[in-house]
Amino acid sequence: EPAQPRASRQRFVASLSVCLFNFVVQHLPTGEELAVKEDVRKLLERLIRTIEPDSRLLSFGSTANGFSLRNSDMDLCCLIDSEERLAPTDLVTMLGDLLERETKFQVKPLPHARIPIVKLSLDPSLALPHGIACDIGFENRLALENTRLLFCYAMIDPTRVRILVLFLKVWCKRRKINSPYEGTLSSYGYVLLVIYFLVHVKNPPVLPNLQQMPPMRPISHDDTHIGGYNTWFFDDIELLRQRWQSANTDSIGQLLIDFFKYFSRDFSYNTGVASIRAGLLKKESKGWQNDLDPARYKDARERNRFCIEDPFETGFNVARCVTREGLYAIRGEFMRASRILSTRPERAIYAIAQLCE
Ligand code: GTP
Ligand code: MG
CATH class of the missing domain: 1.10.1410.10 (Poly(a)-polymerase, middle domain)
Incomplete structure (x- = not known):
């Protein structure tokens, strides 16, 4: 590193921190953008329920983990709570048809992808100058959990x-x-x-390492495992904020x-x-x-x-x-x-x- 007077280096680092803060703030999504995205999620959830009444459509990825930039895409995951449900491949095809008929989105169902998804997009308009890009996946519970983990880290x-x-x-x-x-x-x-x-x-x-902290109370194997993977982590953020400095x-x-x-x-x-x-x-x-x-x-x-x-x-x-x-x-x-x-x-x-x- 070049020799620099210590004081000037310290001033640079302090000013860098302020500038990073101001820079990032300019790239955050507006309240309006978040509201439009939430409306889109609700609309899609309502439509999916006409095919699978017991389903929920949840956000994951940046829209839900606290790391969203302006105009980022939407990652949505459909969870179906009933026992008898359509196979993801069929669901993707049916949902694709439905959304094509009922919405203005461009729809691209990918029923045979490694993880079947429906891709949606909306061209830019006056109200949405950057359009919308959205993926809907199914039963991706691990992604919901890793989103929650990142969210907890963001909140600490x-x-x-x-x-x-x-x-x-x-x-x-x-x-x-x-x-x-x-x-x-x-x-x-x-x-x-x-x-x-x-x-x-x-x-x-x-x-702290949220996955290695001791749980506050006994936890059962079933509560913490998804598809054979241990997804437990310390998620009581209120408590953590009080106790962890x-x-x-x-x-x-x-x-x-x-x-x-x-x-x-x-x-x-x-x-x-x-x-x-x-x-x-x-x-x-x-x-x-x-x-x-x-x-x-x-x-x-x-x-x-x-x-x-x-x-x-x-x-x-x-x-x-x-x-x-x-x-x-x-x-x-x-x-x-x-x-x-x-x-x-x-x-x-x-x-x-x-x-x-
Ligand atoms: P932007 O879309 O760029 O704003 O970022 P993002 O935070 O949404 O990240 P990205 O689109 O890369 O991923 C979205 C979510 O998909 C992540 O939060 C994960 O839950 C999941 N995901 C993405 N890539 C992987 C992967 O390689 N493995 C696993 N398990 N999950 C992934
Ligand atoms: Mg994303």
């Missing part, structure tokens, strides 16, 4: 956690490294990296600087797995590096260049779509960001503009 230290995550989401979209289909990382992956950093890298930690007082600006530094030079991409549940793990210990079957070895390596463990589906690498080139781009961006923040100390606002160019 709302200012620091939300500003960091939201800034990173804007940044990775602008830098074009937020596209699993093109070999880079999903938003969900970036959010997990931030939480991992705040729970396991920062010392003292900014956040982080000893870490780093500013938002300092945390962002350290985040970029850690992922540009300290994280062991070749051997490490970032896990918010268990800290830094080894690829080897999860069978994600050395698949013993030589026919599958190359495949395992391709899929597991960058490893982020899903908090509940622990056998699932959230970064599995990241290709060699994708990882190269992501690491390059972490380094670029780190460089900008260490060599641009005059005006924080310019540093942010340059970061997100």
Whole structure:
């Protein structure tokens, strides 16, 4: 790092924190946008109930986890409470037909996808200058739970956690490294990296590990497991806010600087797995590096260049779509960001503009 007078560096970091806050606020959804989305959810729920009367349509992803930016897409999950229900494939086809007839959405049912979904979109209009994009999935209870987990993390230290995550989401979209289909990382992956950093890298930690805290009362196996996965976590946020006070007082600006530094030079991409549940793990210990079957070895390596463990589906690498080139781009961006923040100390606002160019 270049030699800089300490005081001027401290001023930069303080001003960076304020600028990050102001920058992120400009990217939050408006009250109107949230209201329109809630209306859309209710409308869709009403229509789905004409096919499956005992169903509920719930938001997950950014609309429900506290990390939503302006014009983000809607992730919806349909839960059906009755025993006899249609198979997802049939439901997707029927719902697709219904929505086509009854709404103005462009409808694209994908009944044969790995996870059957109905995709909806609305073209931009005067009232909705960016239109709406929405996916409806079925019975995805794990996604609802991981959404709740991220929401709880956001609520423990709302200012620091939300500003960091939201800034990173804007940044990775602008830098074009937020596209699993093109070999880079999903938003969900970036959010997990931030939480991992705040729970396991920062010392003292900014956040507690909600999955490892002792429960307040005995809990039964059935209450905490979904499809064989342990989804328990400490979710009494009121209590937590009373009892848990982080000893870490780093500013938002300092945390962002350290985040970029850690992922540009300290994280062991070749051997490490970032896990918010268990800290830094080894690829080897999860069978994600050395698949013993030589026919599958190359495949395992391709899929597991960058490893982020899903908090509940622990056998699932959230970064599995990241290709060699994708990882190269992501690491390059972490380094670029780190460089900008260490060599641009005059005006924080310019540093942010340059970061997100
Ligand atoms: P934006 O849409 O960019 O605003 O971000 P988002 O927070 O909605 O994230 P994203 O669209 O990437 O994911 C939405 C939700 O889908 C997440 O909160 C998860 O619940 C779920 N999800 C996305 N990707 C995965 C994945 O690879 N594994 C699992 N288990 N769930 C995922
Ligand atoms: Mg989303």
